[in-house]
Amino acid sequence: MPSYIDSYYMRTLQAGPARPCLSGAREADVCIVGGGLAGITAALELLRLGRSVILLEAKRVAWGASGRNGGVVSPGYSTSFQQIARTSGADNAKSLYRMSIEGVQIIAGNIQQLNMQQAQAIPGTLRVSRYENSEQMQAQRDWLAQEFQYQVAFKSREELQDMLVSARYRQALYDPQAFHFHPLNYAQALVAEIERLGGQVYEDSEVLSAACDLPVKLLKTAQGSVKAGAVVFTCGGYTGNLVPKLAGSYLPIATYMLLTEAAKTQIASAIRTGAAIGDSRRASDYYRLVDGGERILWGGMITTRTSEPRRLAEVLRKRMVDTYPQLEGLKVDVAWSGLMSYARHLMPLIGQFKPGVWYCMGFGGHGMNTTAIGGKVVAQGIAGETDRYRQFAPFGLVWNGGAAGTAAVQMTYWYYQLMDFMQERRA
Numbered sequence: 001m002p003s004y005i006d007s008y009y010m011r012t013l014q015a016g017p018a019r020p021c022l023s024g025a026r027e028a029d030v031c032i033v034g035g036g037l038a039g040i041t042a043a044l045e046l047l048r049l050g051r052s053v054i055l056l057e058a059k060r061v062a063w064g065a066s067g068r069n070g071g072v073v074s075p076g077y078s079t080s081f082q083q084i085a086r087t088s089g090a091d092n093a094k095s096l097y098r099m100s101i102e103g104v105q106i107i108a109g110n111i112q113q114l115n116m117q118q119a120q121a122i123p124g125t126l127r128v129s130r131y132e133n134s135e136q137m138q139a140q141r142d143w144l145a146q147e148f149q150y151q152v153a154f155k156s157r158e159e160l161q162d163m164l165v166s167a168r169y170r171q172a173l174y175d176p177q178a179f180h181f182h183p184l185n186y187a188q189a190l191v192a193e194i195e196r197l198g199g200q201v202y203e204d205s206e207v208l209s210a211a212c213d214l215p216v217k218l219l220k221t222a223q224g225s226v227k228a229g230a231v232v233f234t235c236g237g238y239t240g241n242l243v244p245k246l247a248g249s250y251l252p253i254a255t256y257m258l259l260t261e262a263a264k265t266q267i268a269s270a271i272r273t274g275a276a277i278g279d280s281r282r283a284s285d286y287y288r289l290v291d292g293g294e295r296i297l298w299g300g301m302i303t304t305r306t307s308e309p310r311r312l313a314e315v316l317r318k319r320m321v322d323t324y325p326q327l328e329g330l331k332v333d334v335a336w337s338g339l340m341s342y343a344r345h346l347m348p349l350i351g352q353f354k355p356g357v358w359y360c361m362g363f364g365g366h367g368m369n370t371t372a373i374g375g376k377v378v379a380q381g382i383a384g385e386t387d388r389y390r391q392f393a394p395f396g397l398v399w400n401g402g403a404a405g406t407a408a409v410q411m412t413y414w415y416y417q418l419m420d421f422m423q424e425r426r427a
């Protein structure tokens with residue numbers, strides 16, 4: 001049985017039993033391929049709508065990005081509202097934004113309904129600016145209240161200094177409805193609920209072939225097969241070449257996290273809030289306290305190649321110390337990376353490309369709320385309950401640009417870093 005990678009989440013996992021490997025021939029209304037939070041949420045929502053479900057995961061449930069991320073659950077997508085409105089129109093963009101808020105509420109609702117203490121949900125996020133940005137942040141606060149009745153609070157530099165002792169920061173928006181949590185424990189708890197509702201979950205069961213042209217789809221693993229009326233591909237940044245149409249529509253992008261050693265007093269000299277923090281740079285850092293303030297979980301940076309995590313841990317640590325010089329000397333306990341999937345338009349890829357063949361992926365670095373709403377609208381689409389998934393149609397399966405697309409992403413990130421640097425220098 002494959003194991004989880006070493007990470008904060010693996011070390012604090014409250015796991016259920018390992019699930020069996022698929023063997024023999026099975027049947028269900030729907031087969032889900034990929035056991036990250038997109039697949040798990042879709043499976044759960046389908047069961048709640050009365051469909052039978054088999055979920056096949058190549059490694060362990062939430063082994064990919066879903067079980068190793070920053071754990072920040074907040075509204076929005078990986079691209080800006082303005083960009084979404086430019087492509088799909090202002091009304092559709094507003095509707096999509098509302099759905100992104102609903103994604104946050106789905107997770108909060110599951111945690112409450114299933115009484116998930118182990119998900120360790122802690123309320124509040126702070127979006128901090130590293131340059132003078134009061135006017136724009138207050139305009140953003142007012143816009144969220146007016147358009148979406150969504151309340152966030154503006155924090156001045158003085159107020160922010162009480163929470164984050166860093167000369168880098170100017171102002172922030174505090175979101176009390178957003179939160180952070182333990183995504184791997186959350187995923188495990190959802191899988192337990194899937195099984196309680198009669199869903200079948202198989203681990204160590206990579207789908208090796210998918211025959212999807214006939215009304216009954218046939219998915220094969222090394223030791224078994226599943227026949228289903230509908231299939232949903234939710235393989236994220238680990239999609240590979242199983243379905244050529246999907247393989248050509250996303251780019252796998254690596255991103256990184258570290259966990260510091262336990263040093264409560266030193267850490268409290270820098271970070272004095274339980275909220276999760278993310279800065280508003282294009283190439284941002286995000287971090288939060290864990291274990292009651294004993295340690296910091298710090299994430300940031302992207303690359304298009306899988307680089308050596310040890311060197312990257314040092315680069316990440318330097319970013320942390322650049323923000324908080326008082327944390328010099330704080331050691332890294334463990335660092336890890338994970339793959340996100342990005343479409344060229346940076347929006348989720350959600351829809352149906354043949355009758356009964358669904359995809360739900362491309363959530364980028366904003367995947368907690370969006371996998372929740374993505375999984376839900378796909379389940380509703382399959383069950384014929386709503387066609388809300390169509391609101392993602394303006395962001396279809398566009399070609400990722402191949403090797404040139406990969407190079408372009410890396411160049412864009414470096415360009416963003418340069419722009420961030422210039423913006424801070426000017427401020």
Ligand SMILES: Cc1cc2nc3c(=O)[nH]c(=O)nc-3n(C[C@H](O)[C@H](O)[C@H](O)COP(=O)(O)OP(=O)(O)OC[C@H]3O[C@@H](n4cnc5c(N)ncnc54)[C@H](O)[C@@H]3O)c2cc1C
Pocket residue numbers: 033034035036037038039056057058059060061062063064065066067068069070071072073074205206207208234235236237238239240242255256257286299337338339340341360361362363364365366367368369371
């Ligand atoms: C380090 C890191 C930090 C992040 N921080 C945040 C954050 O704080 N907040 C936030 O909102 N988002 C964050 N994200 C993004 C978020 O984690 C992802 O967008 C989201 O988890 C994607 O979920 P998914 O289900 O689409 O994919 P994944 O969770 O990657 O799941 C895909 C699964 O499919 C399986 N699979 C692949 N091929 C097959 C096959 N042929 N057969 C069977 N199974 C298969 C894989 O094994 C994998 O388990 C972060 C991502 C990373 C990597």
